[in-house]
Amino acid sequence: MNEDEIDIDPGEPIAELADLAEPAPQSLLGRVRAGIDRKVFGSQLLDLTGPVLGHTLMEFLSMIFEFFSSGKAENDQEEPRE
Amino acid sequence: MTRFADMPDEALVTMARESPEGDLRAFEELVRRHQTPVSTNCRYLSRSETDAEDLAQEVFMKAYFGLASFEGRSPFGAWVKRIKVNHCLNFIRKKKGQSFVDVDEDYMESEPALQVNPVADRLLEQMTQRERIREVLDSLPDTLRVPLILRDHDGLAYEEIAEQMKIGLSATKMRIKRAREEFRARYTQLEQAQDGIP
Numbered sequence: 720m721n722e723d724e725i726d727i728d729p730g731e732p733i734a735e736l737a738d739l740a741e742p743a744p745q746s747l748l749g750r751v752r753a754g755i756d757r758k759v760f761g762s763q764l765l766d767l768t769g770p771v772l773g774h775t776l777m778e779f780l781s782m783i784f785e786f787f788s789s790g791k792a793e794n795d796q797e798e799p800r801e
Numbered sequence: 802m803t804r805f806a807d808m809p810d811e812a813l814v815t816m817a818r819e820s821p822e823g824d825l826r827a828f829e830e831l832v833r834r835h836q837t838p839v840s841t842n843c844r845y846l847s848r849s850e851t852d853a854e855d856l857a858q859e860v861f862m863k864a865y866f867g868l869a870s871f872e873g874r875s876p877f878g879a880w881v882k883r884i885k886v887n888h889c890l891n892f893i894r895k896k897k898g899q900s901f902v903d904v905d906e907d908y909m910e911s912e913p914a915l916q917v918n919p920v921a922d923r924l925l926e927q928m929t930q931r932e933r934i935r936e937v938l939d940s941l942p943d944t945l946r947v948p949l950i951l952r953d954h955d956g957l958a959y960e961e962i963a964e965q966m967k968i969g970l971s972a973t974k975m976r977i978k979r980a981r982e983e984f985r986a987r988y989t990q991l992e993q994a995q996d997g998i999p
Contacts, residue, residue, distance in 0.1 A: 732988045733981050735934055736953040741844050743836035744854050751832055751861045752825055758862065759822060 949980035
């Protein structure tokens with residue numbers, strides 16, 4: 720099908736579709752502003768808390784690692800010698 | 802405020818990018834300029850005023866956080882239009898849990914419910930042309946309404962519509978042709994019913 724063939728004067732009411740305009744809700748601008756502020760605040764919060772959380776996680780993991788490695792060392796010592 | 806109103810979109814985009822955090826004045830002016838076409842399009846694609854408001858908000862938020870990637874090769878309005886089309890089509894797909902691909906081309910004949918006059922209860926009301934257009938658009942199934950709006954309201958090229966809807970080019974053209982025929986038929990039917998022509 721040829722593009723020109725389809726588009727030859729679609730006529731009314733099809734042509735009216737191009738001029739359709741619904742007024743934007745009055746609250747839209749405020750909602751956009753609030754949404755942007757919320758997201759920026761969220762990312763700032765993440766920037767601040769991210770390193771703290773990361774550090775805490777590393778501490779926790781190293782504690783677990785130390786716990787198991789010291790437990791293993793104690794077990795090695797307790798093993799009866801032949 | 803007047804200062805922003807006199808500036809072209811390109812200058813506002815630059816200002817919005819360079820504005821300190823929290824200063825949204827330049828971007829707000831861009832929203833004011835483009836909110837009507839975005840809202841209208843979201844309204845007709847989603848068929849819901851509530852969803853349209855959410856969608857329009859999300860489109861502008863995406864635009865704001867994507868400003869750094871906007872290269873200015875096309876006008877700001879065209880760039881926002883692409884974001885909007887992508888976002889609205891994803892929304893429709895998720896909502897309906899379907900794609901635009903797997904539709905039987907002959908469904909209009911096989912689905913009598915679609916041929917029932919959707920506005921029977923409003924026939925006695927006098928409607929403006931705009932209201933009639935809205936009624937008829939809302940009565941069309943997604944598979945016809947979406948390509949019709951993308952082509953005849955948004956002015957997208959057939960190739961772009963095919964790409965967005967993930968269907969072939971010839972299927973897109975066929976879909977638009979059928980959508981126009983169906984739109985015209987339903988519009989005439991509604992018009993005649995209002996004029997009292999049986």
